[in-house]
Amino acid sequence: MSNLIALLASGLAVGAIAALAAVGFLLIYKATGVVNFAQGDLITLGAYIAIWLTQKDGAFGIGALGLVPGYIVTILIMFLIGVGLERVAYAPLRGRSIHVIVITTLGAALVLRAFIGLWQGTTPRYLDSPVRGDVLKIAGANISYQRVLVIIVSAIVVVATILLFQFTQFGRQLRATAADRDTAKLCGVPVNWLSMLAFGLSAALAGLAGILLGPLGSIDLTLGFNFMILGFAAAVLGGFGSIGGVVVGGLAIGLVQYVFGGYVLRDYNAIFPFVLMILVIALRPQGLFARGSALRRL
Amino acid sequence: MSTPRTTLDKPRATSPAAISPDGSGDERSRPPAMRGQPYLWLLVFLLGIALFRQYGVSGFGDTDLVNTWLFYCVIVVGFYLVFGVSGQFAFSQAVFAAVGAYTSAWATRIALFGVDSFWMGVLVAIVVTAIVAAAFAFLMRRASHFYFAIATLGLSEIILEVLRKWTAFSGASGDTTAGIRHISLFGYPLDNPYRIFWVWFGALALVLLLTIFLARSPVQREAIATRDHDMVASTLGVPILRSRITMFVLGSTIAGVGGAIFAHSKGFATPDSFGIDLGLGIFVMLILGGIDSRWGPIVGAAFYVFVPQWLQGGVLGIPGVDFTVNAFGQEHRLGDFRDLFFGALLVIVMIAFPEGLVGIGRRLRSLVLGRAHPARRTWLSDFLGLTPKRPRAAADGTYGRETATAPRPVKAGAGDGTEGHPASFPVLEADDIRVQFGGVRAVDGASLSVREHEILGLVGPNGSGKTTFLNALSGVIPASGSLRVRGSPVQLGRAGRVRPLGIVRTYQSPQTYEHLTCIEDVMLSTADRTLTGITPACLARPAVVRRDRGRCEAAAQALDRVGLIRLAGEPTARLSYGQRRLLELARAINAQPDILLLDEPSAGLDSSETEELIAHLRRLQDDGVSILLVDHKLDFITSLCDRVAVLELGQLVAVGPAGTVFEDHRVVDAYLGVDEEAASRA
Numbered sequence: 001m002s003n004l005i006a007l008l009a010s011g012l013a014v015g016a017i018a019a020l021a022a023v024g025f026l027l028i029y030k031a032t033g034v035v036n037f038a039q040g041d042l043i044t045l046g047a048y049i050a051i052w053l054t055q056k057d058g059a060f061g062i063g064a065l066g067l068v069p070g071y072i073v074t075i076l077i078m079f080l081i082g083v084g085l086e087r088v089a090y091a092p093l094r095g096r097s098i099h100v101i102v103i104t105t106l107g108a109a110l111v112l113r114a115f116i117g118l119w120q121g122t123t124p125r126y127l128d129s130p131v132r133g134d135v136l137k138i139a140g141a142n143i144s145y146q147r148v149l150v151i152i153v154s155a156i157v158v159v160a161t162i163l164l165f166q167f168t169q170f171g172r173q174l175r176a177t178a179a180d181r182d183t184a185k186l187c188g189v190p191v192n193w194l195s196m197l198a199f200g201l202s203a204a205l206a207g208l209a210g211i212l213l214g215p216l217g218s219i220d221l222t223l224g225f226n227f228m229i230l231g232f233a234a235a236v237l238g239g240f241g242s243i244g245g246v247v248v249g250g251l252a253i254g255l256v257q258y259v260f261g262g263y264v265l266r267d268y269n270a271i272f273p274f275v276l277m278i279l280v281i282a283l284r285p286q287g288l289f290a291r292g293s294a295l296r297r298l
Numbered sequence: 299m300s301t302p303r304t305t306l307d308k309p310r311a312t313s314p315a316a317i318s319p320d321g322s323g324d325e326r327s328r329p330p331a332m333r334g335q336p337y338l339w340l341l342v343f344l345l346g347i348a349l350f351r352q353y354g355v356s357g358f359g360d361t362d363l364v365n366t367w368l369f370y371c372v373i374v375v376g377f378y379l380v381f382g383v384s385g386q387f388a389f390s391q392a393v394f395a396a397v398g399a400y401t402s403a404w405a406t407r408i409a410l411f412g413v414d415s416f417w418m419g420v421l422v423a424i425v426v427t428a429i430v431a432a433a434f435a436f437l438m439r440r441a442s443h444f445y446f447a448i449a450t451l452g453l454s455e456i457i458l459e460v461l462r463k464w465t466a467f468s469g470a471s472g473d474t475t476a477g478i479r480h481i482s483l484f485g486y487p488l489d490n491p492y493r494i495f496w497v498w499f500g501a502l503a504l505v506l507l508l509t510i511f512l513a514r515s516p517v518q519r520e521a522i523a524t525r526d527h528d529m530v531a532s533t534l535g536v537p538i539l540r541s542r543i544t545m546f547v548l549g550s551t552i553a554g555v556g557g558a559i560f561a562h563s564k565g566f567a568t569p570d571s572f573g574i575d576l577g578l579g580i581f582v583m584l585i586l587g588g589i590d591s592r593w594g595p596i597v598g599a600a601f602y603v604f605v606p607q608w609l610q611g612g613v614l615g616i617p618g619v620d621f622t623v624n625a626f627g628q629e630h631r632l633g634d635f636r637d638l639f640f641g642a643l644l645v646i647v648m649i650a651f652p653e654g655l656v657g658i659g660r661r662l663r664s665l666v667l668g669r670a671h672p673a674r675r676t677w678l679s680d681f682l683g684l685t686p687k688r689p690r691a692a693a694d695g696t697y698g699r700e701t702a703t704a705p706r707p708v709k710a711g712a713g714d715g716t717e718g719h720p721a722s723f724p725v726l727e728a729d730d731i732r733v734q735f736g737g738v739r740a741v742d743g744a745s746l747s748v749r750e751h752e753i754l755g756l757v758g759p760n761g762s763g764k765t766t767f768l769n770a771l772s773g774v775i776p777a778s779g780s781l782r783v784r785g786s787p788v789q790l791g792r793a794g795r796v797r798p799l800g801i802v803r804t805y806q807s808p809q810t811y812e813h814l815t816c817i818e819d820v821m822l823s824t825a826d827r828t829l830t831g832i833t834p835a836c837l838a839r840p841a842v843v844r845r846d847r848g849r850c851e852a853a854a855q856a857l858d859r860v861g862l863i864r865l866a867g868e869p870t871a872r873l874s875y876g877q878r879r880l881l882e883l884a885r886a887i888n889a890q891p892d893i894l895l896l897d898e899p900s901a902g903l904d905s906s907e908t909e910e911l912i913a914h915l916r917r918l919q920d921d922g923v924s925i926l927l928v929d930h931k932l933d934f935i936t937s938l939c940d941r942v943a944v945l946e947l948g949q950l951v952a953v954g955p956a957g958t959v960f961e962d963h964r965v966v967d968a969y970l971g972v973d974e975e976a977a978s979r980a
Contacts, residue, residue, distance in 0.1 A: 035444065089645070101649050102444075103585075110578060118634060225574060229455055232448045267463045274452035280444050282437040288886030 002140035004029025007262040008255075013147035014230070015254020016154035017213050018273075021224075021231030022246040023161050024205035025139065030165070030241070031174045031198035034090065037105040041112040042078065042203050044174075046210025047219045048120050050074040051127050067130050075207045085194045091192075101142025113221055122221060127214030150212045157205065162243050174198060178202075233277035239287025252276065252288070330815045330867050332843065334543055336510045343596075344503055351495050361491035367603040369377045369560050374583045374595035375505045376552030381581075382589045383518055384545035385525030386441050389577045390434075390450035391553045393457045396572035397430055398423040398554025399561035400461055400468050403478045406562075408467050408563075416481040420558045426821075427554030428547050430457075439539055452576060461569045468569075472585075476566045481559070494563040501559055505552055509592040510835065515835035516821075521545050523811055523822050529774050530809045532793035534823045534889070535804070544832055550938040582640050586647055588656030590813075597655045606636040613758050658867035723750040725924050726801070726893050731779035731790075733763070733770050733948075740766040742775070742948035748893060753915065753925040755939035755956070757932070759968055763948040764928040765806055768895050771926075772803045783893070801894030803897060804885075806928075808878035812871040816862060816881055820853035821846075823889035856888035857881075859912065875902050883914060894918065896927040900934045914939050932960070944968060 025039040047254035054070035089108045095100050131145035176184040177191050185191045206224070213227065232252050240244025253273035261269025280288060347364075355361050377391045402419035404410075410422060433565040434453055438446050461468050469475050480489040481497055488494050512518045521530040524538040532538050561567040579602060583966050587598020622629045651658060723749040733741040741763040748754050770777035776791040802823065811819045829838065829845050857863045860880040865873065870881060879899065886894055899915075900908050908931075915925060915938060929935055935942060936956045943953040946968040952959045959965055 036954035093649070100648060104645050106578065106581070107643075107648075108643045110582075110637055110644065112638030114635070114641060117637070118630065119627075222574070226455070229448075229451050233452065236445070236448060251875075268459065271456040271459045274456045277452050278434075278437065278449050278456075281441050281449050285440060285442075285445060 002103060003262070004259070005139055006143060007142035007258045009141070009143040009147050009151075011254035011256075011258030012251065013150045013216070013254070015234070015250040016151045016253070017209055017227060017250075018230040018234040019158060019247050020154045020205060020209045020212070020252055021227050022210065022234045022250060023158055024202045025228070025231065025241060026235060026241070026243060027161065027196055027202045027205065030178050030193055032090070034101045034105070036199075036202065037102060037228075038085065038089075038109040038112055039115070039202070039206055039231070040225035041109045042081070042206035042233030043210045043213065043227055044219070044221060045081070045112055045224070045226030046074060046078050046159075046203075046207030047127055047214040047223060048116055048125070048210075049077055049207065050211050050214060051125050051219070052120075054128060067103050067128060071211050071233060078207030079184045079200040079204040082206075085200035085203065086196045090195065094195075100238070109225070113225075117221055124218035125212070126218060129215035132215060146215050150216075153208070153212060157208065158243065158247050165243065167212055170174060170194075170197075184238060199202040230273055233273045236277050236290050237280055242287075260269060306941035318702040330818060332514050332846070336513070340503070340506055340510065342733075343506075344499070346887060350497065351492075351499075356361065358491045361495060363603060363607060365491055365498055365563065367496055367599055368502055369556055370580075370603060371581060371596050372498070372501050372505055372556040372559075372597035373553045374580055374587075374599050375502070375509060375592065376556070377511065377580050377584055378549075378550040378589070378592060378595050379545050379552070380549035381510070382584060382591075382594065383512075383525070384521045384542060384549075386542065386546055387447040388450045388546065388549075389447060389451050389574070389581070390550065391580045392572045392574070393454040394427055394431060394550040394553040395557030395560065395576075396461060396567075396569060397427050397457060398551075398557035399567050400475070400557075401426045401501050401554070402558035403469065403475055403561050403567060404467050406479045413480060416479060416558075416562050419479075419562070420555060423554050423558040424551055428551045431547045431550035432543060434544040437821070438540070449807075451574075454574065458569045458573060469567075472667070473568045473570070474566050475561075475568070478561050478565050478567060480565060481562045488563075490491070497559055497563065501555060506592060508548075508552075511836050511839065512832065513592070514693040514846075515832075516532055516846060517832050517835050518545075519814065519818050519822065520830065522813055526811055526813060527809055529793055531822070532803070533772050533774060533797060534885070535794070535797035535825070535827065536822060537794070540831075548832065554609060559889065562957075578641075582644050585644060586640075586654055588654030590653065591656045594654055594656045599658075600656065606639075608638075640807060652657055667935075682710040724748065725750050725784055726926070727782040728767075728771060729780045729782075731767065731770050731777055731781070733766050733777045739948050741770060743779075744948065744950045745909060746943055746953070747928050749941075750924055750926050751922060752940040753919055753938055755935040756926060756928045756945060757930070757935055757942060757944040758945035761947045766948075767945065768803060768926075768928055769896050772801065772895060797889075800890075800913070801895065802886045802889040802891040803895035804879075804882045804897055806876070806901070808879050808882045810870040810873070810878045812869065814870060815867050816857060816870050816873070816884075817866040819881060820856055820885045820888045821849045823885045824849045824852065825890045853884075853888050859887060860884045861910075876904075876907055879903065879911075883911075887918065890921055894925045894927075894952050896925060896929075898929050899927060900929055900931050908934060938958075 021039065021043060024042075025036050028034055028036045028039075050071060053073055055069055085108060089104050090101060093104060129146055129149075131149055134145040135142040136145060136148055137143075143246055165175065173184065173189045173194055176187070177194050181191055209227070210224065213223065230253060231250075234246050234249035235241075237249030237252050238247070253276060256272045256276050257269050261272050324374075347368075351361070351364065355364055373391055373395055377388070380386050380388050380391065398420075402416070402423040405422040406414050406416060406419040409416060434449075438449055441449060462470075462473070465471075469477075480487055481494070482488060488497055512521075520531065521544075521771070522535045523536050524541040528538045531541075557572065583598035583602045584595055585598070586601055587596065599635050609681030623635075647654060651864065653660070714952070726748040728747065729745045731741050731744050731746075732739065744763070744767055746754075746756075746767075756764050757768065766775070768777070769775045770790065771781060773789075773791060773793045773795050779790065781788045781790055781796075783796065786799075788799065789795050811822070813820075826845065826849060829835075829842050834842050854863060854866060857866055860876060860883050862880055862884060872876065873881060879902065883899070886896075896915075899911055903911060912934070915927075919925060927939070939956055941954060942956045942959045944951050944959060944965045946964075951964045951968060952962045
């Protein structure tokens with residue numbers, strides 16, 4: 001029983017981060033139709049910026065910011081980086097096909113990763129957390145507070161994103177821009193600002209994911225890329241496009257990895273999310289839950 | 299850097315996208331892909347690197363670097379087949395190298411079949427890689443480009459994780475599998491970089507030879523057709539699933555062989571050396587080198603391997619740039635910026651010169667030789683929407699002036715016994731065809747039969763479902779109902795099912811292949827599908843070449859018949875709109891159809907061109923072909939068609955001779971709208 005609860009908590013936490021990563025790139029996908037392959041490396045970058053801001057040998061010799069202020073500054077910096085990415089790697093290519101932008105984001109991913117490698121070196125680093133070391137005991141299972149924090153924050157962010165998309169003027173404008181940029185522009189939607197904002201928010205979410213993910217283990221250059229692929233899996237399971245679907249997809253991969261993988265072929269539990277994803281693509285490309293295909297243009 | 303330079307002089311004719319426009323009809327029996335001297339260039343290249351190995355390289359270090367280059371060459375040539383020729387977005391090339399490496403290491407370690415030689419290991423590696431790749435490609439057969447890409451990323455994660463964990467297979471202690479048996483040849487150990495070089499040399503020679511074989515056979519042509527427009531290829535009779543899976547398996551297996559040689563030459567392997575970094579690197583090498591040429595991988599890999607080394611302080615005896623840059627408080631040599639540099643370069647190449655370094659070489663050569671510039675485009679740049687707009691003007695205004703000579707017989711239908719009763723026997727019977735798009739019933743229970751030797755016109759107002767009806771009959775969209783061709787039922791919703799029954803179609807906007815020449819485009823539709831696979835392409839060269847020459851001659855006749863023979867060797871991208879319509883017609887004629895489905899054949903043609911079209915269609919009818927055509931021009935329809943069918947809102951409202959049908963009040967109402975008042979009074 002305690003084992004099952006611990007596995008459930010791990011599964012939920014991984015699923016939550018996958019969902020968070022997926023929400024990050026779905027935000028851009030829904031606003032611009034682009035799948036940003038640099039999202040994973042933005043997650044990595046977020047984790048490293050947080051380290052840089054909060055550790056003693058970090059930024060500009062100021063010394064450490066407090067953990068929570070450091071996190072907040074990280075998210076702000078990531079927002080600006082996202083806006084910058086939009087200006088450099090997306091805005092000049094607007095009007096080109098989606099695929100050229102996708103390959104460009106691959107290039108951006110390479111550049112980001114190489115930059116982090118030059119900046120922080122390639123040895124694994126560790127990020128501190130306000131709840132480090134604390135564990136929650138439920139029915140004999142020890143669950144680290146970090147995992148609980150991950151689950152709660154992800155839930156809040158996902159709900160906020162859904163509300164943002166469905167019930168605000170900003171969300172309507174984003175969806176209109178994604179559906180038809182030119183028509184949206186003619187209707188007075190400030191499309192340039194919107195796409196900058198979408199990239200900024202998406203990068204901020206990536207930064208948040210990096211901050212939440214960081215304290216769970218060590219941080220290296222491939223951290224974010226691996227989670228981005230998990231995010232892809234979550235998005236595919238959810239039918240690629242619906243944010244609600246991503247949550248269910250994220251939970252599905254988290255649970256299949258830890259709960260199913262906790263009992264069957266335990267050593268190989270990391271492959272189950274991808275096996276599930278490949279099966280879904282092969283058998284139900286519209287996603288596990290959707291009726292029609294939500295995958296447009298790609 | 300003398301080696302890559304020879305590769306820049308590659309013969310242009312090896313790449314269909316860049317064939318020089320010399321097809322003036324005098325070389326009718328030689329498909330454009332069979333011109334040029336690729337074997338000669340391959341020999342020159344191999345001789346070049348052999349001499350280079352002998353006299354240009356000193357020291358194990360440099361030889362090792364050359365070997366790394368050759369390793370990349372091999373796996374990127376494999377990727378050229380998967381991505382360049384077949385257009386499949388795969389990130390899995392690196393991981394298939396891992397599969398090959400570990401399988402071979404395992405097979406030699408446990409001495410499978412009682413043999414522990416590398417050569418047995420590599421054979422097992424080939425079989426295992428091919429099985430894994432084929433299973434994956436089959437599972438992904440319906441995936442879109444983007445989903446395919448994501449799935450290959452997932453596959454990479456799965457395989458690398460399995461290799462990390464399954465130590466019984468990998469034989470690893472920690473991360474590293476050590477003690478992998480060195481390669482030996484007839485008892486002679488190839489255990490240092492100088493000797494390993496020859497293994498790579500042989501592997502690359504074989505792989506490049508394979509690409510030449512594929513280019514000089516129907517395989518590459520059909521892969522390109524599948525890549526650029528799979529639905530059209532399918533209706534022309536190209537087996538698109540086979541083409542995709544074959545190319546994916548072939549390219550991945552080449553990676554497996556490369557991986558096996560790599561592991562055995564190093565003596566050890568780690569999963570991470572085949573990780574996503576190599577996966578992305580393979581992408582960079584191919585796009586950088588040139589995506590539409592077999593020499594692209596060679597040049598791209600050379601750039602990828604040698605330039606950073608040169609920036610690091612010299613390579614192969616060439617003194618390099620050697621200074622350090624202070625970044626983030628550390629001294630960095632320029633080579634440390636490698637990935638930064640390649641990431642940026644990937645973007646720049648994609649945007650500024652999609653044809654890569656090989657393409658730049660081609661342009662320089664044509665500049666020096668004073669020839670016309672080859673087209674600055676690849677299938678990828680078209681796909682990505684980066685190619686400038688096509689010039690609309692005809693490359694040669696003389697089409698149609700050279701009217702065809704005596705009529706050549708087209709195959710006279712399978713129903714030779716029915717000659718006694720022309721225009722009575724139905725060859726195609728469509729019953730209760732329904733097509734639904736969401737809530738819209740585009741075709742709503744239409745039934746229609748086409749009789750032997752007749753030309754049946756299908757008309758109707760815009761949006762009445764005419765094109766959708768043709769799409770349903772040719773299987774390119776899902777539809778319900780029943781379809782019989784000469785009495786035998788055909789499954790709907792599957793493109794490619796009707797072509798073997800002799801049904802060929804054209805499209806509303808002409809669908810020609812911009813990266814093939816006219817003659818190759820026409821050859822695609824051939825009814826002769828013998829010896830089109832890769833096995834004969836590799837093992838039965840003379841027979842394949844003979845067959846393809848036959849197809850080329852037949853295609854030239856079809857081109858001659860529509861008056862396009864002078865443009866046979868031109869890329870179809872140079873044709874005007876009207877010429878592309880004629881090319882489609884030639885393609886249909888070359889297919890020796892029994893039933894022809896034409897979608898607005900007269901659209902965009904002027905009156906004299908329409909006259910010619912009518913003459914062509916009459917001749918086809920005389921040859922025994924039954925024709926169903928959709929069109930808007932009523933005078934064209936009336937002057938050509940034996941019967942006319944009228945479609946309105948997805949339903950058939952009238953069928954019969956043109957005169958009576960156009961008198962029918964329902965038809966008049968369909969076109970002109972109903973006079974509500976008159977209707978209510980009546």
